[in-house]
Amino acid sequence: MTACTNNGGSRARRAVTAALVGVLSVGAAPMVALATGAAPASGDVQVMADGDAFFKQGTVKYEDGLESGHAFVYKKSGATAVAQGLVPESVSYKNSSVADVTTFLPAASLSTQARGAHYYAYYEIDADAAEVKDSDGTPILVEGADGEEVSLRGTSTTSMPTDPGTYAVVVFYADSTGWSAMDRAATFSIVNGGLEGATLVEDGDVEDTTFAYNGENAGRQWANFQKHVGVAVDGVVLKNERSIGAHDGDYHFGTITEKDKTDVISVLECEKEYTVDVIGDGAYSGQSTKLTFKFEKMDLADADIVLNNSGVFVGPSNPTTNISSLVATINGENPSANSDFLACLDATITGRPASGDKGEYKITIAATEDSKYVKNSKEVTVLWGNAGAYISYDGTQMTSSFTFPTVDLTQEKPAYFDPSKIKTTVTNASGAETDHKVIVTNYETGASATEADLQRAGKWLVTVKVLDNVNGQTVVGLASVVVVNTNVISDSDNIFVTYDGKAITNNIISDDYTGSDLLEKLSVEISKGNKVLVEGTDYTIEVKKQDSTGKWVAADGVVDAGSYQVTIKGISFSPNVQYTFDVDPRTLVSIAPSNAFATQDNYVETTPGTIVKGTRYYFAHTGEEIAPEFTFKGDDGKTYTVPADQLEVTYEDASGNPVDLKDEGDYTIDTVTIKPGNFAYGIVMNVADVIEVTTASAFVDVPNDAWYAEAVATAKQQGYIGGIGGTSTFAPLRNMSRADVVCVLYRMAGGTIDSADEDLSNEQEAIISQFEDVDPHAYYARAVAWATEMGIVRGYGDTFGTGRDVSTEEFATMLARYATAMGTDTSVDTDAVLAGVADGDQVSSYARDAVAWAVENGYVASNGNLIDPQGSVYRARVVTIAVRYQPEQLDTIISQNPHA
Structure with missing residues (x-):
């Protein structure tokens, strides 16, 4: 081998x-x-x-x-x-x-x-x-x-x-x-050394995949033009044999033909498409592909046109429209050196002084009507005068070689470029002074700027223009200089980075996965002297994450486990500073099904006399395989959800045989395997944890086929209601008290009720202090305070009536007030609606509008049923009406008052 x-x-x-x-x-x-x-x-x-x-x-x-x-x-x-x-x-x-x-x-x-x-x-x-x-x-x-x-x-x-x-x-x-x-x-x-997916690029720029006539002499000859054509694979430009010896690079070009034709060509024609053979060499030997490109005309509108003498002409003759005399280069090429190029260009004076004499002229350089290689046009400015201007800055002439030192903005008194130091005179330094205009633009974008910007970070082009009449003479001149203003941050001591309050000194940050953006714990302060730099103005923070292929790709933050690069990129300073940020998987310490419709304590005798407490999780039998969701407790005490596609769970039946979670009966969770990623899993399941698949739904006393089963399941899932005393029993026909009804409405609005929420604010205690029967430490106290403050409920003098049963019309009234508070229009034609229900005339006067609204929208008395306005509402009916009105929990309370 x-x-x-x-x-x-x-x-x-x-x-x-x-x-x-x-x-x-x-x-x-x-x-x-x-x-x-x-x-x-x-x-x-x-x-x-x-x-x-x-x-x-x-x-x-x-x-x-x-x-x-x-x-x-x-x-x-x-x-x-x-x-x-x-x-x-x-x-x-x-x-x-x-x-x-x-x-x-x-x-x-x-x-x-x-x-x-x-x-x-x-x-x-x-x-x-x-x-x-x-x-x-x-x-x-x-x-x-x-x-x-x-x-x-x-x-x-x-x-x-x-x-x-x-x-x-x-x-x-x-x-x-x-x-x-x-x-x-x-x-x-x-x-991957394959040429599949390769693209043609121009002049080594992988972002530039367009090709156009460039004005070079014999530039349409493929033998000459191909030096501007490169091949890139996966964003990397390959080496061509031209620069390193015959066939010693990654590829060479074979024959080129017009697209969909077979005749080999040697000269390119504009606005036509061509197909070229790319033949692999070296690492790509034995491979080849065909790539197509369009050869377009040069677009003058986007061209870089440089005029002779920068467009300043002094003498008796009118500004010329002769291309050879007017234009020095277009995109770096001299049109006078290429007869084909020159024949495509024309110039016309499109703007002149009112006198028609000396001054500022506008000349449009355009493609000729029959131009084969050039399109569109561009307007340029020409200054014509009797005398030239001598332009200087602080005594030094601003010639083409004039430069200005980089301005260090962190200095106590930065040496800014000062336009007041510009002096313009006729012909030479000793001539008469002239007026001038200073034009400032952003060097990178070409956008207009002001002289005030010359004291801001950035790269600025300062152009001095002279067009003045001195002693009867028109004096003209142009000069320019690039001004670079930057914060010189050359010492790492200028950059202070802390993570979670601790200084980072070795450019390495690490933390465990939390599910939130860890970048929020990062603090950056960059300063020099008395100056503090500003994020967004002076620097940005760029984040990249390494993907499974090893590539670094842009990331919105630092969330998932893995390796990141956090780069502080200077806008007004250099160099950049990079940090390695490693997010380790979170260690999980416990696991539980999260979407069981009910739970109960479960006890198992593992050995004689040893009782282990676990949990029995109830899932509804559907006839199909069940895939429970799981939540996990991390070693930080927080609860996490692992996506289903990251989990593999196996189950055993009562005999210890591996089975699918499907048929009715008891199951134990045998193994839970989590794919490598955000979690490191090493938990042994509690032997007393059992999953029971049952025909009961949502609660053990709510049959699947009960008319209220779906609403009860939704209400439980949305957190509107729980079991009696925290058990898996719902008691669907038990009447509801006023205290429990306001708890349902409170949860519908986004509130939570548990032991951690028992303490009340001073304002909440003041609200319920009027009610003798509301214990401020009771589970319903916060809900009563909220519902009273919102105008959803009222008391009975100095009592709230916490244990009183609620009638249908009372609940409809509470729900209508809740709906109004949530922005719902509850207005209806009360008389007409109630006249359409057999017991509509039995509704009390105070509740008629609310009950009519509930009837009109099908919340009560639907499908021909009666209202039963004075009858007590039982638990199943309350949640059914609540879910009909609002099937999903809101976050109103959370968004309005995080301490509610």
Whole structure:
């Protein structure tokens, strides 16, 4: 078995380190079990006699002189992928001993091999996989992209790799006591060397995939133009043989034809499409593809047009419209040097002084009517005068070589560019002064700016324009200079970064997964002297996360477990500062089904006299396999939900047989396996936890076929109501008290009722103090205070009537007031609605409008039923009416008052 010696090019080498960044230790179970095996074969050299450390800290020589970080290019031999990888040849021990490395061996097979020999194994690197450790629990290290040592994470392969990916090769040795692995492993990659997905790019810019006539002399000759055409794969520009010797790069161009035709061409015509053969060389040898591009006309509207003498003309003649005299270059090419280009251009004076004499002229340079290679037009400015202007800044003439020093904005008194130091005179420094105009634009965008911007961070183009009449002469001149204002942050002491209140001094941040954006704990302060820089104005914070392929991709924040790069990117300063941010998986300590419709305590006698308390979880029998959702408690005490696609759960029946969770009966949760990601799972399930699949629905006393079953299930799921005394019993026909009804309405609005919420605010205590029968420590106290404050309920003098049963019309009145508070229009034609119900005339006068609204919308008396206005509403009817009005819980209370 031999390794490929092809180096794969610089693109391949970059892929190795990129894939290793952030493969940091996140604490998981050992990946490799290095067991003992047979005794050494006779004659084997016992080089380990000098101690395990001599081997573990030795160095490895690889076949063909290759080194760690090498990249191979994916290849096929016919239909079969070629196996490639670093092949260890020998080990040099720390004590100068040298031993051969004999055989590739999957790590799982180490225990069956003879002692006294060296073996090697391959691992596919995966940041989400477990650490690879030696038998003593020591992590095996590899080199990351920044040269730091990181823990190897990956999966052992059963053969030399063939597929694109990033790999490590680990060398093992077995003495008489057991197996050992070298402290450090080499890495290599196999990159996709295929030309599939390749694109054509212009002048090495992967963002530019358009091609146009550029004005070069003989520029339409494919032999000349192809120097501007490149090939990119996966956003990386390949090397062409033109610059490094014939066919010694990654590819060369073959024949080119007009698209969908077969005749080979040598000259490009504008507005036509062409297909060119791309033939792989070197790493891409044996591969080819056909790529198509359109050759377009030059667009003058976007062209960079430079005029002779910067567009300043002095003399008796009118401004010229002769292209050769007027234009120096267009997109860097001199049109006068190319007759084809020159023939496509025309110039017309489109603006002139009112006098028609000297001054500022506008000239439009446009494509001729029959232009084959150029399109559109662009207007330029020309100054024509009797005399030229001498333009200086602080005594120095502003010629084309004039520069201005970078302005350090962190200085106490920055040396800003001062437009008042600009002086313009006629012809020379001793001539008469002239008026001038200073024009400031953003150098990067071309947007207009002001002189005040010259004291702000940025890159500014300052243009001085002279157009003045001095002693009867028209004086003209132009000069420009680029002004760079920046905060010079050259010392790391200028940047203060803290995480969770602690200073970061080594550019490494780490934390455990919480489900929230950990970036919110990061604080950045950049200052120099008395100046504090502002995020968004002076710098931005950019976050990238390493994906499963090793690439760094933009991220909105730091949430999921994995490796991140947090870069402080200077807008008004340089250089950038980068931090490594590692988010470790959260350790989970308990697990429970989260969507059971009811729960009860469950007790199991595990051994005689030993009773273990667990929980019985009820799920409704549907005839289909059930897939419960689970919630987990983390080691931080918080509750987490693991997505279903990250879980694998197995169940056993009462006899201990593995079964699907489907039929009626009791089940135990056998195993819960969580895929590597945000959670590190090491929980043993409570033996007393049982899942019961039953025909009951939502509560054990609510049959599936009850008319109220669906509403009760919804109300429980939305948190409107619970079981009696926290049990799995609902008591559907039990009457509801006023206290419990306001609790339902309070929960509908987003409130929660539990022991943690018993303490009331001063305002809430003041509200309920009017009611003698409301204990401020009762579970319903907060709901009573809220409902009273909202005008949903009123008391009976100095009592609230907490234990009084609620009639249908009373509940309808409370619900209508609640609906109004939530923004619902409850107005209806009361008389007409109630006249349509047999007992509508029995509704009390105070409740008529509310009951009519409830009837009109089908909340009560639906399907021809009676209202029963004075009858007490029982629990099943209350939640049915509530769910009919509002099937989903709101967050009104939470959003209005987080302390409610």
